[in-house]
Amino acid sequence: METTREGIVCNNLDQMDVVFDRTEVLHDTPTSYCPGCSHSVVHRLIMEVIDELGILGDAIGVAPVGCSVFAYHFMNVDMQQAAHGRATAVATGIKRVLPEKIVFSYQGDGDLAAIGTAETIHTINRGENIVMIFINNGIYGMTGGQMAPTTLEGDVTSTTPLGRDIYRQGHAIKITEMAALMDGSYYVTRQAVNSAKTVRKCKKAIKQAFQYQIDGKGGTSYIEVVSNCPSGWKMTPIEANKKIDDQVLDYYPLGDLKTPPKGA
Amino acid sequence: MGKKLLMKGNEALAEAAIRAGVNGYFGYPITPQSELLEYMATNLDARGGVFLQAESEVAAINMVYGASGTGKRVMTSTSSPGFSLMQEGVSYMACAELPCLLVNVVRGGPGLGTIQPSQGDYFQAVKGGGHGDYKLIVLAPNSVQEMADLVYLGFDLADKYRIPTLILSDGALGQMMESVEFPEYNVEEHLVDHSSWTTVGRENGREQHYITSLHLLSEKMEEINVHLQDKYKKIQENETRFESIQTEDADILIVAFGLSSRSSQKALELAREQGLKVGILRPITLFPFPSDELKRLANNVKGILVVEMNAGQMVEDVRLAVGSNIPVEFYGRMGGMIPQPDEIVEKIINLSKQVKI
Amino acid sequence: MAKLHGHIKIEIENCKGCEICVNECPQDSLKMSKNINKKGYHYAVLEDDTCTGCTNCALVCPEAIITVYRESKTAKEKIATISDVKDNISISVN
Numbered sequence A: 001m002e003t004t005r006e007g008i009v010c011n012n013l014d015q016m017d018v019v020f021d022r023t024e025v026l027h028d029t030p031t032s033y034c035p036g037c038s039h040s041v042v043h044r045l046i047m048e049v050i051d052e053l054g055i056l057g058d059a060i061g062v063a064p065v066g067c068s069v070f071a072y073h074f075m076n077v078d079m080q081q082a083a084h085g086r087a088t089a090v091a092t093g094i095k096r097v098l099p100e101k102i103v104f105s106y107q108g109d110g111d112l113a114a115i116g117t118a119e120t121i122h123t124i125n126r127g128e129n130i131v132m133i134f135i136n137n138g139i140y141g142m143t144g145g146q147m148a149p150t151t152l153e154g155d156v157t158s159t160t161p162l163g164r165d166i167y168r169q170g171h172a173i174k175i176t177e178m179a180a181l182m183d184g185s186y187y188v189t190r191q192a193v194n195s196a197k198t199v200r201k202c203k204k205a206i207k208q209a210f211q212y213q214i215d216g217k218g219g220t221s222y223i224e225v226v227s228n229c230p231s232g233w234k235m236t237p238i239e240a241n242k243k244i245d246d247q248v249l250d251y252y253p254l255g256d257l258k259t260p261p262k263g264a
Numbered sequence B: 001m002g003k004k005l006l007m008k009g010n011e012a013l014a015e016a017a018i019r020a021g022v023n024g025y026f027g028y029p030i031t032p033q034s035e036l037l038e039y040m041a042t043n044l045d046a047r048g049g050v051f052l053q054a055e056s057e058v059a060a061i062n063m064v065y066g067a068s069g070t071g072k073r074v075m076t077s078t079s080s081p082g083f084s085l086m087q088e089g090v091s092y093m094a095c096a097e098l099p100c101l102l103v104n105v106v107r108g109g110p111g112l113g114t115i116q117p118s119q120g121d122y123f124q125a126v127k128g129g130g131h132g133d134y135k136l137i138v139l140a141p142n143s144v145q146e147m148a149d150l151v152y153l154g155f156d157l158a159d160k161y162r163i164p165t166l167i168l169s170d171g172a173l174g175q176m177m178e179s180v181e182f183p184e185y186n187v188e189e190h191l192v193d194h195s196s197w198t199t200v201g202r203e204n205g206r207e208q209h210y211i212t213s214l215h216l217l218s219e220k221m222e223e224i225n226v227h228l229q230d231k232y233k234k235i236q237e238n239e240t241r242f243e244s245i246q247t248e249d250a251d252i253l254i255v256a257f258g259l260s261s262r263s264s265q266k267a268l269e270l271a272r273e274q275g276l277k278v279g280i281l282r283p284i285t286l287f288p289f290p291s292d293e294l295k296r297l298a299n300n301v302k303g304i305l306v307v308e309m310n311a312g313q314m315v316e317d318v319r320l321a322v323g324s325n326i327p328v329e330f331y332g333r334m335g336g337m338i339p340q341p342d343e344i345v346e347k348i349i350n351l352s353k354q355v356k357i
Numbered sequence C: 001m002a003k004l005h006g007h008i009k010i011e012i013e014n015c016k017g018c019e020i021c022v023n024e025c026p027q028d029s030l031k032m033s034k035n036i037n038k039k040g041y042h043y044a045v046l047e048d049d050t051c052t053g054c055t056n057c058a059l060v061c062p063e064a065i066i067t068v069y070r071e072s073k074t075a076k077e078k079i080a081t082i083s084d085v086k087d088n089i090s091i092s093v094n
Helices: A038-053 A067-074 A087-097 A109-113 A117-125 A175-181 A196-214 A237-251 B009-019 B034-043 B057-068 B080-095 B122-126 B144-161 B171-175 B218-238 B258-273 B291-298 B314-322 B341-354 C020-024 C056-060
Strands: A016-020 A059-063 A078-081 A102-108 A131-136 A185-192 A220-226 A255-258 B005-008 B024-027 B050-053 B074-078 B100-106 B137-139 B164-170 B177-180 B242-245 B252-255 B278-283 B285-287 B303-308 B328-332 C006-010 C030-036 C042-046 C066-071
Touching: A016 C006, A038 A067, A038 A102, A038 A131, A038 A196, A059 A067, A059 A087, A067 A078, A067 A102, A087 A102, A087 A109, A087 A117, A087 B024, A087 B050, A087 B057, A102 A109, A102 A196, A109 A117, A109 A131, A117 A131, A117 A175, A117 A220, A117 B057, A131 A175, A131 A196, A175 A185, A175 A220, A175 A255, A185 A196, A196 A220, A196 C056, A220 A237, A237 C020, B005 B009, B009 B034, B009 B074, B009 B100, B009 B144, B009 B164, B009 B171, B009 B177, B024 B034, B024 B057, B034 B050, B034 B171, B057 B074, B057 B080, B057 B100, B074 B080, B080 B100, B080 B122, B080 B164, B080 B218, B100 B144, B100 B171, B122 B164, B122 B285, B122 B314, B137 B144, B144 B164, B144 B171, B144 B177, B144 B218, B164 B171, B164 B258, B171 B258, B252 B258, B252 B291, B252 B314, B252 B341, B258 B278, B258 B303, B258 B341, B278 B291, B291 B314, B303 B314, B303 B341, B314 B328, B328 B341, C006 C042, C020 C030, C020 C056, C056 C066
Parallel strands: A059 A078, A059 A102, A102 A131, A131 A220, A185 A220, B024 B050, B024 B074, B074 B100, B100 B164, B137 B164, B252 B278, B252 B303, B303 B328
Antiparallel strands: A016 C066, A185 A255, B005 B177, B137 B285, B242 B278, C006 C066, C030 C042
């Protein structure tokens, strides 16, 4: 693959160590995501974690319907495509018959918090020992930018052309807070990937979640990643990442909502 | 094994599934099949499988999808309104070629309907209740013994062809008690090696397996459809099953499946006592439909009476197979009512007058 | 501690021109090229000799197309040259 032919030339590359390289658990395929999309970043983090934890032979993922419907073309692990909203039910089926395998679901806001709400609540209520990854970008990207359950009040989408009005369309749903309230959830955290700092923290959280499953810790590990949608929000990627800092994180603050007790 | 037991249909089916090596049962309560769910809840975990009551039929069929993708024998059961909820999942499983056993213990409809037996889901079962060009293998038991026997056949066919297989039962068959004998069945000998496509983790770094029904490129989607149609043709050629009762010398042929075939059997006895030569063709596979046998019989009989517990569903397939050379009449009860033998005899007499025998 | 010299390589044909790496580099070493790649995107380029190999750019890159190098803390010394290889060889260094 051709690398840059412009810019600074390095004369002492043989004196250097590689400190970051693309994991082989990502397919070579370029992603179909828009420039700057958080999906791509989170895909990479999950694959790095699977690589580093050495669980390639045990990892099975479930892809949603949405922009990441083709997740299996980018994530080079065994995966199943689920119907819209049903990813955690599919993950439950896999985990129940293969309890020693490491199962994760990967969903957007429509999948997890609209059509899949019942599956989300009950998978967590049962404390299924899986990792749930929730990509929350407050919009339905794949279908052209419609309102999501997590679209913020006042935000313009193709189905809220005048901005989301809570009296007509309801509030932005706090599904992650609901997850933390349930006894079946083990580790619930909200992360982001809009800066190097948040990316580092997000990866740590993902690794922790997978480790809990490897250790057979009871309960569901649930990671919400507050994400961008430059196309849907009609912004540049940098502007979209800034909107997360300036507006989204006020309503959906980062941090752990539930952690297991020390020594558990 | 070799022992005759008196069992309720739903429970016999569940017991047969456990003996056939079912690894996972995911279901939801709905009358008149909840006993199947409860039997699994009581017995499956202790006998090598996993039972889970899902939060809805929608969740249940998707759990079946997930578990089937790992190569395990899995099943669900429900009744008509629940089966409607499952249609999306069934279509996905048909396209992704995931084997599983489905059971619909049909009740009167449409809508919430009644809990009494019906055959009103024939179209949904045989013509595809979900979207797209697909078929399920549909097996129609007419006794508690067959509620058990068709389970073994169902799992074997599902594995052989990588296709969801449906047992189309009804509320009476599910609830009634008859004697049943479970056959010898060595599960290991019947299991199929699915390791070339199952998602169990990339063991030893083998290449990725993924299971999907999404194929955006039309050329590819058409290829998939052509492959599915070829499969259904093979099934049609090799897996048709039916029962013939006194059809060799029949003037009037009754075509009936499931419970209505039981009433028809009694009607056959009564009609024969009156000197009318009646026979019954009982499809056991509704897909594949015994069209060839029906065509053959249509050359020898003078009239056909189709008896169903619906407004006339299988009769369309009978007419399609037979053409217009001989009359094909229909008698049906709806809403949970069961056709009675004397009602059927009356129809036989009318038909025989019509065809002048 | 002396600033370590670092370097990055970018697979420019897969760059989508999102500019997040440019924004994230603490040294402002990255710029967007005025040229475009085969897909029509302006791609990121390491322009200045101020890269420290901090990996920030690679961490935020959605396409995972950045490889990051950093000067070893221990100096590396050439100890052998391998040439004229015709078949398999094995080398062990004590």
